[in-house]
Amino acid sequence: xxxxxxxxxxxxxxxxxxxxxxxxxxxxxxxxxxxxxxxxxxxxxxxxxxxxxxxxxxxxxxxxxxxxxxxxxxxxxxxxxxxxxxxxxxxxxxxxxxxxxxxxxxxxxxxxxxxxxxxxxxxxxxxxxxxxxxxxxxxxxxxxxxxxxxxxxxxxxxxxxxxxxxxxxxxxxxxxxxxxxxxxxxxxxxxxxxxxxxxxxxxxxxxxxxxxxxxxxxxxxxxxxxxxxxxxxxxxxxxxxxxxxxxxxxxxxxxxxxxxxxxxxxxxxxxxxxxxxxxxxxxxxxxxxxxxxxxxxxxxxxxxxxxxxxxxxxxxxxxxxxxxxxxxxxxxxxxxxxxxxxxxxxxxxxxxxxxxxxxxxxxxxxxxxxxxxxxxxxxxxxxxxxxxxxxxxxxxxxxxxxxxxxxxxxxxxxxxxxxxxxxxxxxxxxxxxxxxxxxxxxxxxxxxxxxxxxxxxxxxxxxxxxxxxxxxxxxxxxxxxxxxxxxxxxxxxxx
Ligand code: FRU
Numbered sequence: 348x349x350x351x352x353x354x355x356x357x358x359x360x361x362x363x364x365x366x367x368x369x370x371x372x373x374x375x376x377x378x379x380x381x382x383x384x385x386x387x388x389x390x391x392x393x394x395x396x397x398x399x400x401x402x403x404x405x406x407x408x409x410x411x412x413x414x415x416x417x418x419x420x421x422x423x424x425x426x427x428x429x430x431x432x433x434x435x436x437x438x439x440x441x442x443x444x445x446x447x448x449x450x451x452x453x454x455x456x457x458x459x460x461x462x463x464x465x466x467x468x469x470x471x472x473x474x475x476x477x478x479x480x481x482x483x484x485x486x487x488x489x490x491x492x493x494x495x496x497x498x499x500x501x502x503x504x505x506x507x508x509x510x511x512x513x514x515x516x517x518x519x520x521x522x523x524x525x526x527x528x529x530x531x532x533x534x535x536x537x538x539x540x541x542x543x544x545x546x547x548x549x550x551x552x553x554x555x556x557x558x559x560x561x562x563x564x565x566x567x568x569x570x571x572x573x574x575x576x577x578x579x580x581x582x583x584x585x586x587x588x589x590x591x592x593x594x595x596x597x598x599x600x601x602x603x604x605x606x607x608x609x610x611x612x613x614x615x616x617x618x619x620x621x622x623x624x625x626x627x628x629x630x631x632x633x634x635x636x637x638x639x640x641x642x643x644x645x646x647x648x649x650x651x652x653x654x655x656x657x658x659x660x661x662x663x664x665x666x667x668x669x670x671x672x673x674x675x676x677x678x679x680x681x682x683x684x685x686x687x688x689x690x691x692x693x694x695x696x697x698x699x700x701x702x703x704x705x706x707x708x709x710x711x712x713x714x715x716x717x718x719x720x721x722x723x724x725x726x727x728x729x730x731x732x733x734x735x736x737x738x739x740x741x742x743x744x745x746x747x748x749x750x751x752x753x754x755x756x757x758x759x760x761x762x763x764x765x766x767x768x769x770x771x772x773x774x775x776x777x778x779x780x781x782x783x784x785x786x787x788x789x790x791x792x793x794x795x796x797x798x799x800x801x802x803x804x805x806x807x808x809x810x811x812x813x814x815x816x817x818x819x820x821x822x823x824x825x826x827x828x829x830x831x832x833x834x835x836x837x838x839x840x841x842x
Contacts, residue, residue: 364640370611513549602782667820
């Protein structure tokens with residue numbers, strides 16, 4: 348069966364997609380480049396795919412921006428960023444060359460574009476750029492992230508440190524071409540107590556100096572021996588005199604499917620983040636699709652009172668048209684709220700409950716087969732559980748639960764924003780906790796949203812749950828559908 352291709356989310360026209368790269372707001376358009384191999388459904392020889400959008404809702408597909416060529420990126424143009432160098436868009440990325448002994452070299456390369464649409468790129472004839480190596484041995488040395496401040500250009504690279512921790516290396520340059528090593532900006536050993544597991548290799552470091560004054564560092568953590576434990580960690584701290592002091596850290600997204608998240612600074616000073624949501628289909632089922640990998644929607648990221656704020660970009664909410672609105676509905680265990688949702692839907696809900704009550708929200712629920720993705724929350728437990736074990740009848744699809752702590756707010760109100768789009772669901776709780784989950788329902792009627800109140804077993808009182816407000820909005824599907832080729836074209840492969 349061909350799975351539902353998401354329409355609001357960026358997907359590759361054909362083949363493979365992984366990390367977001369070179370996120371830049373340029374001449375009024377948001378540009379998203381991405382690791383891509385259009386000829387394969389699996390990680391292969393990577394190039395930079397390219398889409399752009401004015402409104403963050405409809406995306407225009409462009410030709411590949413950077414493709415491997417004889418020289419320092421012959422075996423792949425891996426992740427990197429784009430900066431504005433006096434009006435010249437400058438991509439700084441990882442070039443891969445395979446060695447005869449099975450290993451690879453990773454170096455930093457530059458390409459520039461003076462094309463207002465960023466379609467045409469020229470690789471720098473001096474590639475790779477000059478890099479002073481760190482004064483210790485590393486294996487991973489990639490994913491440059493560059494910005495300019497009062498001290499010139501700064502660059503971060505992701506690495507694995509000799510002591511077994513992941514790390515971020517800091518470099519400085521006056522001209523983007525000649526880079527001097529300034530030290531380890533942060534290592535897994537520097538994180539404050541309570542940090543999540545951070546593996547032995549850090550990839551895709553990204554740094555934002557936020558309007559609130561804090562520095563936000565994103566790192567994607569990896570350990571070659573535990574392949575399934577990949578996620579992005581958000582570290583909140585301070586950055587001054589080329590030193591980063593970590594204050595707190597947590598997972599950026601608590602779902603199964605968000606990795607290599609990167610930052611875009613918009614013209615109005617916001618930071619957006621996009622991540623890679625991989626397929627969790629079996630290899631055989633993946634081959635029924637002509638493509639693989641989805642970019643999570645752009646999310647606004649920031650810090651308020653020391654807490655990470657994460658919400659879908661306002662353009663997405665504003666671009667959607669209201670379809671259904673429910674207000675002040677009391678939900679009892681025998682009387683759930685059930686609504687059929689459009690296939691692309693933005694659901695915003697405020698639920699009012701107390702410590703005795705708990706709720707379940709079922710998404711993409713099928714009344715005939717029972718397929719559904721569940722969000723379970725109980726006021727007394729104060730944690731959210733996303734359960735995708737019932738979300739698909741396909742065998743060999745990855746299931747499992749995702750969990751995050753979320754104590755019941757003092758006023759008893761839990762706010763959720765949920766975006767449903769084909770095989771991806773993004774769930775935001777309290778404008779801070781996000782879950783990205785890939786699901787593959789097979790039933791034609793898997794489009795119900797059901798809100799249930801569950802019986803409190805330890806109380807004589809009936810559980811109370813009030814849906815104070817629920818709105819479901821959607822988009823002009825024909826505008827979204829234009830952004831991707833017809834499936835028959837995609838199956839025919841690249842021209
Ligand atoms: C992260 C990553 C990067 C690398 C890229 C290759 O997913 O491994 O470190 O540059 O993917 O596609």
